[in-house]
Amino acid sequence: MPSGCGSGGGREGGRKIDPAQREGLDEIGFAWDITQYKWDRFVLPSLRRFYELNGHLGVPSSYRVPRGSPDWPKHLGSKVNNILQRGDFIEQVKADQDELERLNFDVGLALSSHKSREKVVPAHTTSPDMELGVIRNDPEWKWSERIMPAFEAFHRLHGHCRVPTRFVVPSDERWPKLSWGLKLGIVVDNIRNRGTYSTQISRDKTRLVEMGFVWDLYESEWSERIMPALETFYRLQGHCRVPQSFVVPSDGSWPRLSWGLNLGTVVNSIRQGAYFTQVLRDKTRVKELGFVWDFYEAEWSERIVPRSAD
Known part of the structure; x- marks a missing residue:
């Protein structure tokens, strides 16, 4: 990988680069835009390859590329999660939106995540977690009032509990109102790979099994x-x-x-x-x-x- 970071508007350390120097750097593949370089060289090819091998782009957050694959980002799962949840590589996602959609990548989620980060008003001011003006962030409340009701509704509507990674609870009356907007697929992924809500799962495991919750x-x-x-x-x-x-x-x-x-x-x-x-x-x-x-x-x-x- 070429050394150095992107030079912005053709400057390095505040010094303008003359055309001859620029031409020489271009010849050796200098990465003028390091983010674009990473996307073109590592991220997008890895997404293509994962789709080719698996038929989907539901990359688990904990997924790590097998050894012997130096051209893949080592922590591909976290890379994809950051694109979807933080809006990383947003300009590249926009530019390659057509191809990503052909690969069934959730471009909409990535774009919406980026927009939500740009909002001046904190997202939690309109969150369903707000009850009588008090924001409820404790795990027990989230599990019992948002997550389990969402699982129950998903099972009732679909007959199973195999929640797609990118599934978000829609804002319609068939779903519990407090669960609207919940990224249920991400919740499931975190349960499988990070052990979140372990106390609640241990208590409610019988019901989860009855609904067909997919552990593996x-x-x-x-x-x-x-x-x-x-x-x-x-x-x-x-x-x-x-x-x-x-x-x-x-x-x-x-x-x-x-x-x-x-x-x-x-x-x-x-x-x-x-x-x-x-x-x-x-x-x-x-x-x-x-x-x-x-x-x-x-x-x-x-x-x-x-x-x-x-």
Whole structure:
């Protein structure tokens, strides 16, 4: 990475840089705008790669890039969280908004977070946490009056408690009024990865289990969505060569929890190491389904070679 920080308007330490010096620095890739450099060189490519491997950009806050990947930000999870919650890299997010939206990145949340930081009036003056003019920030009150009611409503409306990372409680009458605007997906992520509300969870764990709260996102995705989808694909097609563009249709032939799953993208990510723990555990069944680890090798040996022999 080029040394030095961005030089603003072409100055370094208050001294104007002449055109020849600027040209020389340009030739060696000097980072005039260090924020833009980090975005172009590390952050955006990492988001693309994570989406390619996982089919989504719900990066857990605690996610760290595997060793041997020097071009990724080491703490990718916290980097994404800061973009969404603090408005980091906001100009870059605006510039690349179209691509980020294609990757299903919550651009709206990032932009709204940035706007909220710019407000002169503190956000808590209109927060649902205000009761009789007193701001209630204690964990017990938040849990019992905002979070648990939001979980109950989510379960009632969706039939499960697999809350997307970027889910925010909408301001409509189907939801508890005190929960409006609550970033419930972030709350869930913090419960899983940071141990927040541990006292309350220990007390209410039975009810959370009844609602289907997902403690391990990867395990839940594998056991409740991916494996049932692979089983169904095999049953309907007689093989497990899933096209990369295949998306589970929303019809009665498929498990409801798998509807809309980008199964082709998931299969490609599995080939590259995703869900390693789950695959290793269920390797016998995966093998029975005829899971194709090398798609091109399978196409060659099972379809092309037999044709050439005819």
